[in-house]
Amino acid sequence: MTNNERALLAVQALKNEYPDAKCSLIYTDPLQLLIATRLSAQCTDARVNMVTPSLFEHFKTADDFAKSSYEEVAKYIKSCGLYKTKSKDIVEMCKMLCKNYNGVVPDTIEELVKLPGIGRKTANLVVGDIFNKPAVVVDTHCIRITSRLGFHNIKDAAKIEKILREALPAAESNNFCHRLVLHGRAVCNARKPLCDKCCMSSFCDSYINNKL
Numbered sequence: 001m002t003n004n005e006r007a008l009l010a011v012q013a014l015k016n017e018y019p020d021a022k023c024s025l026i027y028t029d030p031l032q033l034l035i036a037t038r039l040s041a042q043c044t045d046a047r048v049n050m051v052t053p054s055l056f057e058h059f060k061t062a063d064d065f066a067k068s069s070y071e072e073v074a075k076y077i078k079s080c081g082l083y084k085t086k087s088k089d090i091v092e093m094c095k096m097l098c099k100n101y102n103g104v105v106p107d108t109i110e111e112l113v114k115l116p117g118i119g120r121k122t123a124n125l126v127v128g129d130i131f132n133k134p135a136v137v138v139d140t141h142c143i144r145i146t147s148r149l150g151f152h153n154i155k156d157a158a159k160i161e162k163i164l165r166e167a168l169p170a171a172e173s174n175n176f177c178h179r180l181v182l183h184g185r186a187v188c189n190a191r192k193p194l195c196d197k198c199c200m201s202s203f204c205d206s207y208i209n210n211k212l
Contacts, residue, residue: 003151003167006203010149011172013199014179021175021182023129025049030105030130031097032056034112035065035090037122043080051077062103065094089117107131120161128174136164137177141184148188150205 015021024045027033032052039048055076059065065073074087093115097103105126106112112123121137128135136142138157142164147153152163168176187194201207 001150001203003163006149006151007164007167007169009203010200011169011176014176014183015172017199018179018182021178023125023178024181026052028056030126031062031094033130034093034105034115034118034122034126037125038089038093038117039077039080039086041086042082047080051080062094062097065091066098086117092116093118105130107133109135120158124161124177128177134165134170135174135177136161136168137174138164139177139181140190141181141188142177144190145180145184145188148193148204148206149200 023033025033025036025040026049027036035055036048036052039051055073058076059068059073068091070084070087070091073090074083077083077086080086096115097105101111107127107130109120109123109127112118112126113120121139124135124137127133128137138161143155143157143160146160146164151167152160154160165173183199187198195201195204195207198204198207
């Protein structure tokens, strides 16, 4: 089976299983999603959603963040973990947004990854969810599940993104990644996947080859 054939099967199976595919982070504008995604590193989306309401009530624009201090932002995000690094990244990225982009979040991966603390995973999420462009968000769920399915046997996120971009229908790629997160949480978990409940077991390499 080719990756393109596997991708079509996976897209349809996940679409049937999880018809409503969307990011679990709560936001109302591009800047909020950018910041919430940065906060989600090594932190659950549920925790981020508990923190961001008060954060975004106090800081409403990129300029508000840019004029603040690391310490001031840190007070609102302490429970997210790594708050000192995250607060510095948030302030510095907002300074750069104000200086280079008139306070507006750019709409390309190439520009987004220039911002402090923003990697391709976050950039893809913003480009896909905000600007409706083809995107492949390679998080831990994506790496684990696509490896088990047989798309690849590597851990390099950039290489996996390239493999999936070539295999997936562009219009389906963003929602496919959202559905992988839902599937990873509900069925294909890291320690003991529930293969008997999996909508993709009939074409999953690891299941077929008795690796799980």
